[in-house]
Amino acid sequence: MNKKAIGKVLRYSLGGFLLLILLTTGLLYSFKDKIIQLFVAEANRHLKTKVQVEEISLSLFRQFPNVAIALDNVTITESLPGSKAPLAKAKHLYFTLNVPDLLTGQYRVSEVNLENGQVFVKFLPDGTGNYRVFAADDSQPENKKFAFKLEKVTFKNVAIHYTDQRRAQFYQVQARQMVAALQVTDQKVAVAATGKFQVQTIQVDKDDYFQNKEIQLQTNLLVNRSASQVTISPSEVRVGPALYQVTGSVNYAGPTALDLQFNGKNTNIQALLALLPLKYSQAFGEYQSQGNVYFNATVKGITSGKANPQVLVQFGCRNATFFHFASKQKLEDLNFQGQFSNGSQQNNLTSVIELKNIRGRLRNRPFSGNVVYQNLQDPYLQVKLKGNLDVAHTLEVFPGTHLKRGSGEVGIDIAFAGKVRSFQSRTGYGQVNSSGEISLRNVSLQVKNYKPVFRQLNGNFLFRKSDLAVTGFKGKLGSSDFLINGYFKNVLGWLFLSKQRLHMEADLESGFLNFDELLREEKENASIRRQVNNPPPKATSAYKLRVSPYFDFDVNTTVQRLQFRRFRGKNVRGKLRLKNQVISSPELALQIIGGQFAIRGMLDARQPNNIQVTSLTSVNDIRLDSLFYVFENFGQQFLVQHHLKGELTATIHSDLYFNSHLKPLTDRMEAEVNAQIRNGQLLNFEPMLKLSPFIPKQELTHLQFSELSNTFWVQNRTVYIPEMEVRSNVSRASVIGIQGMHTFDQQLDYKFRIPLRNKMRRTGGEVGGLAENNGPNLFLTLKGNENNYKVAYDKQRVKTKIAQDLRREKKEFKEVLKNNAPVSPKKQSAPQPNTDEYFDF
DSSP states (O other), X not given: OOXXXXXXXXXXXXXXXXXXXXXXXXXXXXXXXXXXXXXXXHHHHHBOXXXXXXXXXXXXXXXXXXXXEEEEEEEEEOSSTTOOOEEEXXXXXXXXXXXXXXXXXXXXXXXXXXXXXXXXXXXXTTSXXXXXXXXXXXXXXXXXXXXXXXXXXXXXXXXXXXXXXXXXXXXEEEEEEEEEEEEEOSSEXXXXXXXXXXXXXXXXXXXXXXXXXXXXXXXXXXXXXXXXXEEEEEEEEEETTEEEEXXXXXXXXXXXXXXXXXXXXSOOHHHHHTTSOHHHHGGGTTEEEEEEEEEEEEEEEEOSSXXXXXXXXEEEEEEEEEEETTTOOEXXXXXXXXXXXXXTTTXXXXXXXXXXXXXXXXXXXXXXXXXXXXXXXXXXXXXEEEEEEEHHHHHHXXXXXXXXXXXXXXXXXXXXXXXXXXXXXXXXGGGOEEEEEEEEEEEEEXXXXXXXXXXXXXXXEEEETTEEEEEEEEEEETTXXXXXXXXXXXXXXXXXXXXXXXXXXXXEEESOEEHHHHTEEEEEOTTOOOOTTSOOOOEEEEEOXXXXXXXXXXXXXXXXXXXXXXXXEEEEEEEEEEETTEEEEEEEEEEETTEEEEEEEEEEOSSTTSEEXXXXXXXXXXXXXXXXXXXXXXXXXXXXXXXXXXXXXXXXXXXXXXXXXXXXXXXXXXXXXXXEEEEEEEESOHHHHTTTTTSOHHXXXXXXXXXXXXXXXXXXXXXXXXXXXXEBSOSSOSEEXXXXXXXXXXXXXXXXXXXXXXXXXXXXOTTOOEEEEXXXXXXXXEEEETTEEEEEEOHHHHHHHHHHHHHHHHHHHHHHHHHTTXXXXXXXXXXXXXXXXXXXX
């Protein structure tokens, strides 16, 4: 056949095909309304609930080559009485009919396609379901012009929500693409389905399983309608690389009876973890495995609101390798046998999880163990562990939340058993049994965000019940060292449960404690961001005091030396207690800067940014210049360490407040200081040199006083100094009166009284006399701040002094008259003040 003939045949064929399509289309559309009416009538025959449809149309092209009855924006109401909630919603719902049937006048729906929809299936607490929307139809399809004879069902982008209020279960699954082929007979329906799903969650008792898992399904079901039973032929569920085979049956003639078997193929550690809730599996998300990992399970029995089926899950591994994805460090030759059973009563009370015959090697160091966890309602835990672990390798395989790195060896041979709630209460100690020992051999540990390193840790830890006996636990933390012997109470609860209290009773010995290191916090400056070609952000340091609400101690302390900033102490001895974030001491004694220091009081850290320190402090023979140096001149530069010499003895009652960074909250501080200074010297103090017009400058340069006593008060950010007399070496003013106040903002207000000379005279006659001080006094004030102050004459005090002396001399004169009444008195003038005694400027 030549090309011309072939072209003619093709043209006629194409024309005939197009003509056939046009004729068929015209014919169908001429019967469109009839077909839709028949569909609506037949659908209503099968439906028991309300269905809302925005538009119904007949389409030849949406499901080409078949004809489709298209329903847009469909809502089907659930079957619960009085409810208006939807059972299903769909943007598009197609019922497909084939063209030959239409041409013969037989309208048979063979396919259903649901696109972009949602299905909401639920059971109420009494077992009532909301999905019974279809009514029974006893008529024969052959006698009807329109009938449903389904051979295929397709879901595309359909969200399925399943809620079972009887069992506190909730499923949310997205059917991306699912196709089910149906073979329907009078008594049986065979279903062969394949599809891709995303399981967003399967929630059981508030635990989420299979979260955000991609699943591929291939299943074969046989529904026996007369026997009310579904038989599952070998079906496959693929989760990632893992494949699970499912077989069994479900009988729903009465209460639902399950008889299912699950077998895992190509399983690994990730496949097993995928079966667990996220809160259990998340910690192992960075691990992978190689080797023989197995899983199988059976579910058998009645499931209802009052009954659970028997569940038995067996899993484990043989000669497997378990490794951390990031560090590539691994456990080798790992073997264990695991099992979960819900027990004889099929509930949480009789459930048991077991890990038996655990064996493996960690950097060629063998370990072994067993774990039993039973009674999920009131858990009972039993653990046995034995091994010799390399700390560095262990931290690489199991990175800790708080530990950065480590080294050394830890020997473990322990066993403990008890109810978990027994760890949570002091009364439960007797119900916890533990034994064994942990030994540290030259261990080093680096804690995250903390610069000092634990080094040379050695010691033995003996378990007894829930407590731990510590023997010879010694080591270094930065430049500090320690030796601890004692007991830790409730150590198991503190280790394995959150918010559990740990109590320590111990003796602490140390050669040196460096609180500059111990209290310093290393943190990255959050205001600096790493950018391209920029250096990494620097770390900033600050003191940080944290007192855990879950740690108590009662410690006898002996420290040879300690250091904090400029503070240096020696021979520290005393008892320290911590309870409920309050540190207290009945007495703590030490030697500082040449004298003795003793303190008793408490530190209340229950409010981290309002730490209160209440104390009674005694100091004896402390060198003044060293005291000012150690305490950095108490934050001022007016009177500094090189101005002072002498020995201080004092008793201090104080209430001090700090934030968590040990910055003083000065507006709340209060103190009473009873002080005595002996052999004191005031050297080159500039305000005193301002008195050189009245006192020789060489004496003011080196002012000496044998003893000074006074009581000082601190309140409202101000130091109050009551009037006191300083007996000095100044020839023309051996006694100087001082009073005033000095604020924390370095505002000064001092008053001085300087008697420039002393002359005593005696008055009276044969009945006695009265001694008076006739020496002149100089009254001065010093006001301003430490950088800008002024010395001036105190006129107000002069006037007050004159008034006081007038009243005193008037009283003395009356006494003289009274004592000499028999003698005819001479007329005397009223006593007048000696104006030469005062400089009233």
